[in-house]
Amino acid sequence: MHxxxxxxxxxxxxxxxxxxLAVSATACSSSSPEREYAVPDNLCGAKVPSSSLEPxxxxxxxxxxxxxSAVDVDRxxxxxxxxxxxxxxxxxxxxxxxxxxxxxxxxxxEPTDSVADDGRFVYAKTGAVGKVKCPGSSGAERxxxxxxxxxxxxxxxxxxxxxxxxxxxxxGTDACSKL
Numbered sequence: 001m002h003x004x005x006x007x008x009x010x011x012x013x014x015x016x017x018x019x020x021l022a023v024s025a026t027a028c029s030s031s032s033p034e035r036e037y038a039v040p041d042n043l044c045g046a047k048v049p050s051s052s053l054e055p056x057x058x059x060x061x062x063x064x065x066x067x068x069s070a071v072d073v074d075r076x077x078x079x080x081x082x083x084x085x086x087x088x089x090x091x092x093x094x095x096x097x098x099x100x101x102x103x104x105x106x107x108x109x110e111p112t113d114s115v116a117d118d119g120r121f122v123y124a125k126t127g128a129v130g131k132v133k134c135p136g137s138s139g140a141e142r143x144x145x146x147x148x149x150x151x152x153x154x155x156x157x158x159x160x161x162x163x164x165x166x167x168x169x170x171x172g173t174d175a176c177s178k179l
Contacts, residue, residue, distance in 0.1 A: 033060075035060065044076030044088075047169045047172060060081040063080050065079075072091060085150065089147045091144070095142055120167075127149040127150070129147045130147075130167040148162060
């Protein structure tokens with residue numbers, strides 16, 4: 001082969017890249033789909049353990065987060081391969097509202113679903129609501145709530161674990177100071 005050493009090393013790199021691509025294409029052709037994206041440990045600004053979010057997300061290649069805000073509501077939608085797979089919100093409500101009241105307007109959960117922690121959380125397989133315990137907020141006129149909904153089949157216990165972690169994560173943000 002004639003040519004410069006630089007050209008030969010470039011050709012070798014191209015051949016190596018093609019070989020790796022072929023191997024990875026073969027590995028991806030297995031019968032069970034896998035999660036190719038990293039599960040985040042931050043949900044639009046609130047820290048949550050990725051281990052609590054992982055069971056609520058489907059397999060796929062690419063995950064993106066889309067935060068939106070409206071009056072008294074901040075939403076976070078997670079899309080997997082372009083489809084909404086999970087959504088959550090942080091909502092300001094009256095201080096005397098219950099988890100069942102919040103569940104009435106939340107998607108994926110009903111007021112009659114399972115209750116935990118003395119009524120602080122209502123949860124099901126597809127959704128949950130929970131009250132955020134804001135430091136120093138006793139006597140406040142408003143309360144802060146989190147909601148979650150998944151389109152991926154999940155276990156109710158996983159939804160409860162997530163909503164607890166999410167409520168704790170939101171308590172660590174500046175959302176509590178904005179009540």
